[in-house]
Amino acid sequence: MIQHDTVTPEQVEAGQAVYTERLLKWYDFIVLQVSNRWIWKCPTTKLLAWYNQHVTANHLDVGVGSGYFPDHCMFPADSPRVALMDLNQTALDYAAKRIARYAPATYQRNVLEPVAFSDEKFDSIAVNYLLHCVPGTMVSKAAVFDSLKPLLNPGGVLFGATLLQGGVKRGLLARCLMSHYNRKGIFCNGQDNLSDLEAALKDRFQDVTIEIVGAVALFSGRA
Numbered sequence: 001m002i003q004h005d006t007v008t009p010e011q012v013e014a015g016q017a018v019y020t021e022r023l024l025k026w027y028d029f030i031v032l033q034v035s036n037r038w039i040w041k042c043p044t045t046k047l048l049a050w051y052n053q054h055v056t057a058n059h060l061d062v063g064v065g066s067g068y069f070p071d072h073c074m075f076p077a078d079s080p081r082v083a084l085m086d087l088n089q090t091a092l093d094y095a096a097k098r099i100a101r102y103a104p105a106t107y108q109r110n111v112l113e114p115v116a117f118s119d120e121k122f123d124s125i126a127v128n129y130l131l132h133c134v135p136g137t138m139v140s141k142a143a144v145f146d147s148l149k150p151l152l153n154p155g156g157v158l159f160g161a162t163l164l165q166g167g168v169k170r171g172l173l174a175r176c177l178m179s180h181y182n183r184k185g186i187f188c189n190g191q192d193n194l195s196d197l198e199a200a201l202k203d204r205f206q207d208v209t210i211e212i213v214g215a216v217a218l219f220s221g222r223a
């Protein structure tokens with residue numbers, strides 16, 4: 001599928017519109033239990049370990065989905081500051097309810113654009129499974145990094161994971177399901193590859209690390 005760098009509002013809308021309350025109730029089972037292990041070949045335990053390795057007690061989760069990761073991760077403090085950011089208010093409400101014990105602040109923002117933000121900055125920001133949902137090529141969707149980097153304290157870490165098409169191993173099922181999701185506009189990762197991801201991160205962050213597991217790139221970088 002050919003993707004152009006011109007991103008339309010309809011494409012941005014499609015990347016988040018699927019996350020209705022009904023889908024969010026099934027998200028953990030469909031994506032985190034089944035797809036991650038059997039199709040993308042990167043079990044959720046691996047993603048959670050990556051999250052635990054980088055999360056701090058002053059944390060922002062972006063592209064929250066069902067809120068599984070801030071719910072299950074181990075914050076290195078009893079009362080962490082946890083905030084949630086997403087374009088989709090339903091996902092924000094769903095995730096905020098799930099982690100109500102942390103009294104999270106919520107921010108409805110499109111992170112492909114500069115983010116209006118005047119609160120205290122964060123020591124860690126997670127963007128798990130966000131990049132493959134937003135439209136554009138890896139070059140243009142790196143706007144997400146430009147939008148979020150100003151929200152990090154010096155030395156703070158941005159980390160996450162994304163499904164790639166180039167530079168990773170994809171089985172037949174993975175190729176078929178990715179094509180299907182791209183046709184539906186749920187994913188937009190037709191041109192996402194490892195070298196562009198690495199370049200986008202290294203252009204903006206220090207100490208960049210990337211690990212490939214199945215069709216997933218797990219990554220991190222420091223401000």
Ligand SMILES: C[S@@+](CC[C@H](N)C(=O)[O-])C[C@H]1O[C@@H](n2cnc3c(N)ncnc32)[C@H](O)[C@@H]1O
Pocket residue numbers: 012015016017019062063064065066067068069085086087088091109110111112127128129130133134
């Ligand atoms: C696949 S879910 C990821 C859920 C969760 N982080 C996980 O790893 O299970 C993608 C999330 O990104 C959000 N999203 C998509 N486009 C966005 C945008 N332009 N700005 C902010 N959030 C967006 C969606 O609403 C959805 O909650």
